[in-house]
Amino acid sequence: GAGVSQSPRYKVAKRGQDVALRCDPISGHVSLFWYQQALGQGPEFLTYFQNEAQLDKSGLPSDRFFAERPEGSVSTLKIQRTQQEDSAVYLCASSSYPTGPNQPQHFGDGTRLSIL
Amino acid sequence: SQQGEEDPQALSIQEGENATMNCSYKTSINNLQWYRQNSGRGLVHLILIRSNEREKHSGRLRVTLDTSKKSSSLLITASRAADTASYFCATEGGNYQLIWGAGTKLIIKP
Numbered sequence: 501g502a503g504v505s506q507s508p509r510y511k512v513a514k515r516g517q518d519v520a521l522r523c524d525p526i527s528g529h530v531s532l533f534w535y536q537q538a539l540g541q542g543p544e545f546l547t548y549f550q551n552e553a554q555l556d557k558s559g560l561p562s563d564r565f566f567a568e569r570p571e572g573s574v575s576t577l578k579i580q581r582t583q584q585e586d587s588a589v590y591l592c593a594s595s596s597y598p599t600g601p602n603q604p605q606h607f608g609d610g611t612r613l614s615i616l
Numbered sequence: 617s618q619q620g621e622e623d624p625q626a627l628s629i630q631e632g633e634n635a636t637m638n639c640s641y642k643t644s645i646n647n648l649q650w651y652r653q654n655s656g657r658g659l660v661h662l663i664l665i666r667s668n669e670r671e672k673h674s675g676r677l678r679v680t681l682d683t684s685k686k687s688s689s690l691l692i693t694a695s696r697a698a699d700t701a702s703y704f705c706a707t708e709g710g711n712y713q714l715i716w717g718a719g720t721k722l723i724i725k726p
Contacts, residue, residue, distance in 0.1 A: 506658075533714075542718050542719055543716050545714070545715075548713070550712075555712075591659070593658075597712055602666060602708070604661035605659075607660070609657050609658045610657075
């Protein structure tokens with residue numbers, strides 16, 4: 501497709517369950533980002549991939565969060581043993597950076613995660 | 617942590633009026649970007665202004681940047697109902713990371 505695609509759009513899980521969120525970036529985009537957005541707030545950076553390499557995971561809140569992009573295209577964000585504070589919208593974005601400077605990021609519509 | 621602060625937090629105006637939103641940031645930047653987010657959707661890139669630029673236009677949008685004051689403004693002229701959304705500024709400081717503000721919620725009344 502032409503844009504960034506995320507699935508599922510909504511996910512409800514019980515506390516303690518594992519979840520996996522998928523991101524399909526724009527074809528050919530080198531960079532892929534994951535963000536967490538709490539209600540009424542701006543996005544908070546989680547992690548960054550350049551192709552298949554995870555160059556920065558400093559924003560991941562705990563070791564329960566894990567992201568991968570094994571073939572440099574689709575990415576999965578996994579959260580193990582979910583907690584209520586994990587409830588948020590998880591946004592994925594891609595860009596053609598670093599092929600050129602000052603590149604905008606293109607966002608998917610996010611996955612709204614609710615932990616009961 | 618969030619670097620940018622948008623002001624005001626919320627803005628409600630009549631259709632046809634101009635809307636101005638401000639963004640302040642803390643550290644030096646390579647560029648500053650404005651994004652729009654409709655309810656329940658992802659963010660849409662509106663405009664990017666580089667640190668050596670002072671003003672930029674795109675359609676009904678006008679962005680200014682004052683690096684000495686570490687601030688930017690977004691002006692939307694002749695607002696429309698479809699402009700109702702949250703608007704975020706994001707700064708890029710020389711690496712790939714965007715640092716975001718908390719956003720301004722804009723409501724355009726018909």
